[in-house]
Amino acid sequence: MEADLTLHVNGQPHAVRVDPATPLLYVLRNQLALNGPKFGCGLQQCGACMVVLNGNLAWPSCQLPVSEVLHMTVTTLEGLTRPDGSLHPLQQAFIDEQVPQCGYCLNGMVMCGAALLAQDAKPNEEEIRNSLYRVLCRCSVHSRAIKAIKRASEV
Template sequence: MEAEFTLHVNGQARTVRVDPATPLLYVLRDDLGLNGPKFGCGLQQCGSCMVLLDTIAWPSCQLPVANVQNAAITTLEGLTRPDGSLHPVQQAFVDEQAAQCGYCLNGMVMSAVALLTVHPKPDDQTIRNALFRVLCRCGVHSRALAAIKKAADSMKS
């Protein structure tokens, strides 16, 4: 049975009318028209659908919308500043050209942003651990690692 839910997405209150069991991913993409979180597996195995819940990166594909009403939800769109400038992690992925098809980029960027809030200067292994959930098939991992280190440096300075 559908019900009304008010979600806090990218700093705005958004009200949707959906079945409470609907995974957050579908609400973000189909009801709110966002592109950042992507459908990859629906099984929480690939990280394509990653969003921030408060400051934690979490896959949105199995997360019932009813469970996230109290969280501040941030998607890839929400990282871009109001003046249109990019978050340092977004900027670093552009600078390092850390994409091929780019489908997994959402998962990498969101995971990296979450990581840098708790580990401002992560080493290689810490980054690898933080991105463990994110699958990339094109093989841009080495560029992503370089981008995240670069973002960490730029945020520190």
């Protein structure tokens, strides 16, 4: 049964008409046209669909019912970009450290890094590694992602 709901995504309210049990990922991609979060495994195990909830919690969106985020703020990869169009320091650090390869894990790595930096502006390497534990990467760019998150923490 569909309902009229309001989601707070990337700093803006968005009215959507959707079944409250619909996974957040589908609403983000199909109704709000936000393509940062990706469908990967659909089982909350790969990290491709990560979003940041309430500014500091990275969470997979592929099985998260949209009804559970009605009173939360949701940030996607697109929401990290500054209002003037400039990149978030973490996004720039990922470019500077040449992290991107195939792109499958990129959203998850950036969103987990953003959530970590929101909680701890100066994380150590172990904390950074722990923040990425839910992100699968077949291209083996974890070491570059760790460097990028560290670089962003120094800005």
